Amino acid sequence: MTAERTQEVQGNAGGGVSEPPGVPGPASATRRQVLAGTGAAVAGIAFTGAFSELFAGTAAARGHSGYGPLVPDPRGLLDLPKGFRYRVLSREGEPLRSGEGPVPSNHDGMTALPGRRGRVHLVRNHENRHNGRIGVPVVDGLTYDPAAKGGCTTLTLDGRNNVLDERVAIAGTAVNCAGGPTPWGTWLTCEETEDKAGTNGYTKDHGFIFEVDGADPRRSGAVPLTAMGRFQHEAIAVDPRSGIVYETEDAFERPFGLFYRFLPEKPLGGTGSLRAGGRLEAMRVPGLPDLSAIQETGACFDGVEWVPVPDPQARQTPIRLQDFGPKGITHAQKLEGCYWGGSSVYFVSSFARSAEGSAADHFGQVWRYEPQRRRLTLVIVFGPATDVQLPGESPDNICLAPGGGLMVAEDGNGAQHVYGVTKRGEVYAMARNRQDIGAPEEPEWGEFAGVTFSPDGGTMYVNCYTPGTTFAVTGPWR
Template identity: 85%
Template sequence: MSATRRQLLARSGALGAGIAFSGALSELFAGTAAALGHSGYGPLVPDPDGLLDLPEGFRYRVLSREGDELRSGEGPVPSNHDGMAAFAGASVGRHRRVHLVRNHENRATAKLQVPTVEGLTYDPMGKGGCTTLTLDERGKVLAERVAIAGTAVNCAGGPTPWGTWLTCEETEDKAGTNGYTKDHGFIFEVDPADPHRTGAVPLTAMGRFQHEAIAVDPRRGIVYETEDAFQKPFGLFYRFLPKKPEGGRGSLRAGGRLQAMRVPGVPDLSTIQETGATFDGIEWVDVPDPLAAQTPIRLQDFGPKGITHAQKLEGCYWGGKSVYFVSSFARSAEGSAADHFGQIWRYDPGARRLTLVIVFGPDTDVQLPGEEPDNICLAPTGGLMVCEDGEGAQHVYGVTRRGEVYAMARNRQNIGTPEKPEWGEFAGVTFSPDGRTMYVNCYTPGTTFAVTGPWHR
C-alpha cells in the first residue's frame, strides 16, 4: 500500500476497510435482466491450484497465459492483459463461435511484446496491441492470433454497435520518445473476425491523448471517450461527432469533430461528493488541436470559462439512453481538488444532464477490501461486475440493483513473496453473447480466464 493511500485511509478512519456504494443504483441497469435477490453466490472457495477463487458451483478455464505460444505461431502470448470484449462469431450448426479481443498494455520496457505482423503493425517500435481468441461452443480455444501490433500502452477501449473493437493507447508519447518512430496516443479499430479488414490505422480525428475507454451511443453514433491523465491537470471527458454517424466498419476514418465536456461552474468533478447531484445545461467545447501537435489537449485554451477535469477517468459504457463513466479515485495529495474512493457519473445526452450516480467509499467489512473501480461491465443477470485496481487482495466484485456488494472472484497468483505477497489487478471483465460465460483477465501474470457456473441461480 502506498504511503499516500495509507494516509488517506487513515484520515478517513477506514484503514483496512471495505467497499460501500451510495446512490441510485437502479439507474445503472436499464435494459438488463432482473437483479439477483441476494448478495451474490456465497463465499469464495480457495482454489487448490492457486489461480482463481470462485463461489461454490463455479469453475474456470485458463484460456491463455503470457509466455505460452500463440496458436498462430506468430510468437509468445504478450504481457499485461488489459481491456477485453466478446463478440459473436460465425454460426456452426446451431452454435455460434465467440471472438475475444484482448488488449496488451505494453510500454517500451515490456518483456513480451505483441509480435509484429505484416499489415497489422502501426509502429515497429511499439510493443503493445491486441490479440484475438476464437472459441467454440464449448469454450475451447480454436485460434489465437495477433489483431494489431506496433501500438503502445493499449489499456481499455470498447465495442462498437457494428461489432468491432476500439482499442485505446494510454500514452502521449511522440515519435522520437522511447524509441518510437511514430506519434502515439490514438484509437485504432480492430475487426475481431478478420483484423486485416481494419489494419493498423490510427483514428486521428478522435484525438491524441492518454485514452482509457470508449462507449458508443447506438442511436446517434456519438463516441464518448475517457482520458486517464497521470499528472495535473487531469483528464477530460470527450465526445466525438463522426461525419458518418450511421457507423459501420471503417466509418470512423472519415473523421469528425472532437469536443470536451464543460460542467458550468465545476472545474474539477472530485469536488462533487453527494450522490444525486445533477447539473443541467452541460456544454461541449470544440478541442482546439485534437492532434496535440504542441500542447496536450487538457492544457489547451478552452476559453475564459475553462474546461472540466477529473482524476483517473477510466471505465466507460452505454446503458439505456445514457453514457456512464468512472472516476476510479481522486487524491488531493496528487493534485485533485478533493478526495474520493471512486465515482460513477451518468450523462443523458437528450437532456444534456450530468448526474453523480454512485459514490464508492469505505465500509466496515474487512473481508471486502475494495476500492478504486476500474473496468466495469453490465452483467446479463442484472447488476454490475467491477474489476478492482487497488492495493492488497484483488477481486472482481458484483453489485446488485439493491446495492449489495459481493466478491465474485479473487486472484490467487502471488507476484510478490510469501512474506510480502502481491496480486495483480483484474481487467477486461466481459460476458459471452449468450451470457453464460464471464471472461476476465489477470493483468500480471497475464492470464485470461473463462468462468462458467450457475449464473441464474
C-alpha cells in the same frame, strides 16, 4: 496445447477463504477503498446514491446476494464459488496458435464479440510499454509502429469455450489499456499514453484509438483514428442511436483529464467508418471546473456545453492544457470506466485526492450524462467508510452483467478479486486471483482486468494482468 489450457477446475464444498499476509492496512487508505470483503459470500460497500442508475436498460436484477464463499483452488490459480468452474484459455509466454510468436504479457481490457455459428471472438488488449516483458509480435499489415510493444490479440472460441485460434489482431501500438465495443461488432482499443515519435524509441506518435475487427483483423488493419484525439485514452462508449462516441481520459498529472465526445462524419457506418473523421469536443459544465468538488448524489447540472477541441492531434500542447476560452473546461481525476445504458452514458472517476491537485477528495464517483437533456447528474459516491484493513480497493474495469448487476475487476494492494454488485447494492466476491507473484515474505497478486461476458451471458471472461492469464468462468449464473 498445454494441460493448463484444456483442463477445467470446478469449485467444491468449503468455507471462506482466509486472508494471507499482504492485505492492505491503514497505509493504503489514501487509495480508493470502494469495495470490501474477503472470501465471504456478501461484503459491505459504502456509497450513497441511486444505485439502480447503474443498470438502466439492462435486465432486472433478481435480488440475489452472491454465490456463496470462494473455494480455494487446489491449483493455486483462481478461487471461485461452489458450482463454478474455470478454464485457462491462454497464458503469456506460451505460443500463439497462429505461430506468430509467444502470447504477449500485460493482459488488460477485453471484449467478447459474437461470431458465426455460435463462435466468440475475444479481443484482448496488452498494455505493454516500451519496456514491456513480452511484446505483441510484429506482423506485416497489422503493425503501426514496429518499435512499440503493445497491441491486441484475438482468441476465437467455439460454443464450449474451446480455443480454435489465437493470433495477433493489431501490433505496434503502446499502452493499450481499455477501450469499448461498437454497435457494429468491433473493438476500439485505446492507447493510454501521449508519447511522440522519438520518445522511448518510438518511430510514430502515440495516444490514439484503433479499431480492431475480431473476426478479420486485416479488414481493420493498424490505422490510427486520429480525428478522435491524441491523449491518454482510457475507455469509450458508443451511443447506439446516434453513433456518437464518448471518451474518457486518465491523465496522471494536473490538470487532470477531460470527458470527450466524438461526432463521426459517418455514424454507425460499420468497420472502417470512423476513419472518415469527425469532430472532437470536450465537456464543459458551466461553473464547475472540477467534478470532484461535487459530493452530493443527485446533484444535477443542466445546460452542459460541448466545446470544440482546438487541436485534437495535440501537436504542441496536450489537449487538457489547450485554450478553451475564458470559461475554461471541466476536469476530473482518474476518469476511467465508460459505458452506455438506456438513454445515457455513464462514466467513472475512480478517485480524487486534493493533495494531488483535485478540488476535493472522494473514493469514487459515477456520473450520468443524458444527451437529449444535456444534463449531468452525480448518481453514486463511494466511500470512505470502507474498512481499510480488508481488500477491495481500486476497481478498474467494470462491465454490466447479464443478470442486471455489475462485475468489477480489482486493481489495488493485497488480495485481488472480481466483485459482483447486485442492483440492491450488495457486494460479493466472485473470483480471487491466487497467483502469487511476490516474495515469500511479501506476497503480491496481480490485478484483474478485462472482465466481460459472452454474447449469450453464459460465460464470464476475465484477465489476470500478470502473469498474463485469460480465464473463462462458467457455472450457475442467475
